[in-house]
Amino acid sequence: MKLIFGTTNKRKVEDLQNIINEMNLDIQVLSMEDIGWNRGEIEETGFTIEENSLIKATAILSFCKDNNIEYPIMTDDA
Numbered sequence: 883m884k885l886i887f888g889t890t891n892k893r894k895v896e897d898l899q900n901i902i903n904e905m906n907l908d909i910q911v912l913s914m915e916d917i918g919w920n921r922g923e924i925e926e927t928g929f930t931i932e933e934n935s936l937i938k939a940t941a942i943l944s945f946c947k948d949n950n951i952e953y954p955i956m957t958d959d960a
Contacts, residue, residue, distance in 0.1 A: 888957035934959035
């Protein structure tokens with residue numbers, strides 16, 4: 883299984899992949915770069931962490947639909 887992690891931060895992707903590997907799960911973590919993200923930085927205009935995460939997830943979902951990518955999406959706002 884593949885999972886899109888809504889970040890361009892390679893360290894965050896590596897950290898999540900390491901946690902998944904330690905749990906012996908068959909999940910490959912993909913960054914926005916890995917899926918070919920070319921829409922620039924996502925403007926996070928929300929007032930809460932949850933709102934900003936939803937903004938990112940919605941933008942990534944739109945990109946994925948436009949590019950026939952059908953993997954689950956996980957975002958954060960840390």
